[in-house]
Amino acid sequence: MESNTSLWPSYDAQSFFDEMLDESGKPRPHYRKLYAWLRRRNGEDMTDLQREADLSLLNQGVTFTVYSDARGTEKIFPFDLMPRLITASEWDKVEAGIKQRLTAMNMFLHDIYHEQNILKEQIIPTDLVVNSPYFCREMMHVDVPGGVYAHISGIDLIRDGNGELLVLEDNLRSPSGVSYVVENRWVMGRVMPDLLQQHRIRAVDHYPQMLFAALSSLARVENPNIAVLTPGTYNSAYFEHAFLANQMGAELVEGRDLLVDNDILYMQTTEGLVRVDVLYRRIDDEYLDPLTFRADSMLGVTGIMHAYRAGNLVLANAPGTGVADDKATYAYTPDIIRYYLNEEPIIPIVPTYLCRRPDELAYVLDHLEELVVKPTDASGGYGMLVGSHATKEQIIAFRQLIADNPEHYIAQPIQKLSTHPTLVEKDGHKVLQPRHVDLRPYAVCGSDGRISVLPGGLTRVALAEGQLVVNSSQGGGSKDTWVLYPEEGENHA
Amino acid sequence: MxxxxxxxxxxxxxxxxRTENVTRILDVNHRMSLELNYFSDLDVWSPMLSITGSRELFDSLYDEVNEINVYDFLLLSEDNPRSMISSLNLAREHARGMRERISEEIWEHINRMHIEIQGVVLDEVINRGSNRFNRRIQLFCNAFNGFADNTMVHGEAWQFLRLGRYLERARMTARILGIKYYILLPDSDEVGRPLDLHQWQALLRSVSGYEAYRRLYRARISPGKVINLMLFDPRFPRSLSYCIRHVRDGLSxxxxxxxxxKTLFAQIATFHEELEEGNGDVVLDQGLRSYLEEINARCSDIHQQLTSGYLDPMIILDSFGHETPMGTQAQQQQQVHQ
Known part of the structure; x- marks a missing residue:
């Protein structure tokens, strides 16, 4: 281990796979330039750079609202300056794997909302799908524009102890975070331009154009009016909604700006009612239309489902996509890929125990200490149990919860998420310490099922020592993710 | 937009x-009450409540009409939706929802005032002199207008800000002029005598119009000329005529x-032309009170039409500029089904 710089006082990734350093403590080939750059920096240098980056994000207003704070204070999403690097060859695999997965998911959604062949052939238990809280009966036999259900996705990947990439979670409803991908790169360019120039990195700032192209390709008209529907300024992701609307040249609307007349969606402007052809909605299904879903919703638009079913509107993502990213469905995703595409999954999933199966339930109840237990219908790291980090009382309480309601839970072996050198405060300046990371690449799907994956994505990092949950709602931060061009730092040996 | x-x-x-105008109304009343000391039996506070149209609400909240209670009600009561503090809180709420549309300076200015005002107690305001507090608020409002005019793009958003400002000011100028009539109905004995002149002077000062009057008319204070200044003078920035001109320009x-x-615009243009021809002595002859009531009704009407025409439109405009009222096609369809 190098110790001639105060940045690396005691770096030990232990038994985890480290993204930058191999077992002998040497940098992996594609990290060599970064490693050499770091050797010329010390803790004070990095403290200054980090401060500059944080200030830059704050001034830009790249913030999220903290719900627990009544005064609506805005904070920056913690950003770690150490970039995460991915080689071109590995990215090819990620990209192919995500395209495969998303294609299968869209076919699956079309099937279960039409003929339901996959249920008839008993590849997936029917009750698991139709009893899912995200299954949307109102979508039965609706022909969605272009046959696309999940237009925007953010599939979470992790790297296990052997260095293998695995799918941890599918996010097919309204995944957030893509604005940070673009902003993080922008900050890196400001704060460490020399480091960026030394690498050949694929760009990420065209994401809004990618999204715009995919969404407008599905509209019936030539120059569609696109709007982004936000729950409002108090929503934690409001910054992202405003960012995407601005960057796409779309109108940022709230439910009260919209109305449906004669099955056509309009927004109220000072020039009268203007038709909306494509709505990228960032509110949940149940709030979308008080006429169809929750009657007390103040966020949605009365009658919007009628406009949608009449084919007068592109709604991204389609209602009811949640049934495909349900954590119970997750266990069947390899079967879904095989069923529709007749291919083996390019990126495997984490082994998953379904508590609804009696034998697996018994195993789960006996091995809670070694498992992560997740509710099937929650996201953001809420309501889960990490067995190795839980107290005895928590385990006993959870055992009861699972036994009472087994269909509501799945369990997975605790994954040894890979680590990445991350700047951590120690004695007044920054040092590098291993912290667990995951990767959320973003993909958009346009007409003819054409999928584009943004080369990069959000590397989320758990900032607390030993913490395995990376969600921002659980105190996680993010890193810039550099997908390198071919030949850039690849080991051909 | x-x-x-x-x-x-x-x-x-x-x-x-409105924030500014509440303090201006309190100012004029304060000044007048100083002059009225020897009429100690005269109730100078009740008219304030009539003018702001909030007597009922006031009675439900306080036992007695007196200086302290009226100050509390008009300045600091959050139960009164038209109090100074309610207006200020609402202003911040609106500003917060439009952070991307207003400049950073405006946001910071409002937010600071919002924080400052939360700790204010009435006793302190009265003890240190309400005048001082009112000045502070007026300073804030004028600085806000300065920031708005000098740091915002003069696009559609700014024009709507301007519309709100001047339409509200037009109504308030008419209202302040009305105070004179509520406080002391023009008693023929008093017209032209010292007390009457003192009151006109106080009125002028409350709209920053005393010096303007002296400079523009170089004459002793006469009711007809005061009305000219406050309603018809295009040079005086709180006059009705000035305000309506800005409403017209904002809309254009x-x-x-x-x-x-289009109808609304034509109506406002006509209104402005009429104001340009206005004459204070004629108005006094025909009755100021009824004239002010008419002004108030016209301003309310403009507000209604602005709302239905721009802020809550129910008209579908196609790309050829043809108008279709909402719901007509749907009704036709329903008839076919029958």
Whole structure:
């Protein structure tokens, strides 16, 4: 281990796979330039750079609202300056794997909302799908524009102890975070331009154009009016909604700006009612239309489902996509890929125990200490149990919860998420310490099922020592993710 | 632009203007009450409540009409939706929802005042002199207008802010003029005598019009000329005529697309032309009170039409500029089904 710089006082990734350093403590080939750059920096240098980056994000207003704070204070999403690097060859695999997965998911959604062949052939238990809280009966036999259900996705990947990439979670409803991908790169360019120039990195700032192209390709008209529907300024992701609307040249609307007349969606402007052809909605299904879903919703638009079913509107993502990213469905995703595409999954999933199966339930109840237990219908790291980090009382309480309601839970072996050198405060300046990371690449799907994956994505990092949950709602931060061009730092040996 | 944003800017302009005007009304009353010391049996506070149209609400909250209670009600009561603090809170709320549309300076200015005002107690305001507090608020409002005019792009959003500001100011100028009539109905014995002149002078000062009057008319204070200044003088920035001209210009900056919008514009232009011809002595002869009531009704009407024409439109405008009222096609369809 190098110790001639105060940045690396005691770096030990232990038994985890480290993204930058191999077992002998040497940098992996594609990290060599970064490693050499770091050797010329010390803790004070990095403290200054980090401060500059944080200030830059704050001034830009790249913030999220903290719900627990009544005064609506805005904070920056913690950003770690150490970039995460991915080689071109590995990215090819990620990209192919995500395209495969998303294609299968869209076919699956079309099937279960039409003929339901996959249920008839008993590849997936029917009750698991139709009893899912995200299954949307109102979508039965609706022909969605272009046959696309999940237009925007953010599939979470992790790297296990052997260095293998695995799918941890599918996010097919309204995944957030893509604005940070673009902003993080922008900050890196400001704060460490020399480091960026030394690498050949694929760009990420065209994401809004990618999204715009995919969404407008599905509209019936030539120059569609696109709007982004936000729950409002108090929503934690409001910054992202405003960012995407601005960057796409779309109108940022709230439910009260919209109305449906004669099955056509309009927004109220000072020039009268203007038709909306494509709505990228960032509110949940149940709030979308008080006429169809929750009657007390103040966020949605009365009658919007009628406009949608009449084919007068592109709604991204389609209602009811949640049934495909349900954590119970997750266990069947390899079967879904095989069923529709007749291919083996390019990126495997984490082994998953379904508590609804009696034998697996018994195993789960006996091995809670070694498992992560997740509710099937929650996201953001809420309501889960990490067995190795839980107290005895928590385990006993959870055992009861699972036994009472087994269909509501799945369990997975605790994954040894890979680590990445991350700047951590120690004695007044920054040092590098291993912290667990995951990767959320973003993909958009346009007409003819054409999928584009943004080369990069959000590397989320758990900032607390030993913490395995990376969600921002659980105190996680993010890193810039550099997908390198071919030949850039690849080991051909 | 989205009607919601337009409405937010319009309301923001109104809130700030209303904030300032509450303090101006209190000022004029304060000054007049000083002059009225020897009429100690005269109730000078009740008219304030009539003018602000909030007597009922006041009675439900306080036992007695007196200086302290009226100050509390008009300045610091959050139960009164038209109090200074309610207007200020609402202004901040609107500003917060439009952070991307207003400049950073404006946001910071409002937010600071919002924080400052939360700790204010009435006793302190009265003890240190209400005048001092009112000045502070007026300073804030004028600085806001300065920031708005000098740091914002003069596009549609700014125009709606301007509309709100001047329409509210027009109504308030008429209202302040009305105070004179509520406080002391023009008693023929008093007209032209020292007390009457003192009151006109106090009125002028409350709209920053005393020096303007002296400079513009170089004459002793006469009721007809005071009315000229406050209603008809195009040079005086709180006059009705000045305000309505800005409303007209704001609207022409925004543009008129639908029929109802065009009608509204024509109406405001006519209103302005009439004000340019106005004469204070004629108004006094025909009765100031009824004239002010008419002004108030016209301003309310403009507000209604602005709302239906721009802020809550129900007209579908196709790409050829043809108008279709909402719901007509749907009704036809229903008839076919029958």
């Amino acid at each position: 989205l009607s919601r944003i337009a409405r937010g800017m319009y309301e923001l302009g109104r809130c700030i203007e 900056g925004i543009g008129c697309h639908t029929d109802s919008q």
